[in-house]
Amino acid sequence: MNTKMNQCIMQGIAQGDTAIIESFYRHNLCYVRNYILQNGGVTADVEDIFQEALVLLYHKLQRETLVIDVSIHTYFIAICKNKWRNQLRKQRKLYYTALPIENPDTTTTLFTETKELQEEQQRLYQKHVMTLGEDQKNVLHLFLEGNSMKEIAKIIGYSEGYARKKKYEIKEYLRQLIQQDPMYKECISI
Numbered sequence: 001m002n003t004k005m006n007q008c009i010m011q012g013i014a015q016g017d018t019a020i021i022e023s024f025y026r027h028n029l030c031y032v033r034n035y036i037l038q039n040g041g042v043t044a045d046v047e048d049i050f051q052e053a054l055v056l057l058y059h060k061l062q063r064e065t066l067v068i069d070v071s072i073h074t075y076f077i078a079i080c081k082n083k084w085r086n087q088l089r090k091q092r093k094l095y096y097t098a099l100p101i102e103n104p105d106t107t108t109t110l111f112t113e114t115k116e117l118q119e120e121q122q123r124l125y126q127k128h129v130m131t132l133g134e135d136q137k138n139v140l141h142l143f144l145e146g147n148s149m150k151e152i153a154k155i156i157g158y159s160e161g162y163a164r165k166k167k168y169e170i171k172e173y174l175r176q177l178i179q180q181d182p183m184y185k186e187c188i189s190i
Contacts, residue, residue: 014061
């Protein structure tokens with residue numbers, strides 16, 4: 001998406017321009033709906049997550065602190081996906097599932113994944129999780145079970161800040177391993 005169009009949409013949302021907000025809504029709703037419904041949600045969840053994400057985006061645009069290098073649509077969909085995963089984690093519905101391995105440019109295309117592709121991504125994820133050390137697996141497992149960083153720090157014996165840093169480093173390391181795997185390139189080219 002060109003930056004001028006991106007800027008126009010961001011300005012319109014920040015100013016409360018009804019036409020731009022409605023167009024933005026129509027453009028993004030199907031992607032968000034598909035993602036949430038395919039990942040254990042219901043229609044009411046779609047509406048809640050979409051609304052929460054839109055309010056969050058609006059507030060960020062109001063503060064004029066938002067600087068992004070992807071389209072506003074990709075950014076918004078990523079917000080929705082993160083909010084949904086956080087909600088699943090809180091509800092303890094998200095157990096030991098794959099971390100997202102897509103990049104922001106392919107976010108919209110991955111909403112139409114087939115079951116077979118999801119299973120392939122899961123195998124790829126699990127293959128690389130098995131290469132992690134026991135401490136790394138433990139931190140990741142506790143995180144994916146929905147434990148807060150405070151709980152993880154207490155269980156493992158780290159400070160909360162160090163636990164947060166370790167979790168980030170583990171996720172980034174895992175993401176790098178996955179993205180370097182030839183099978184990853186096959187998964188994203190489908």
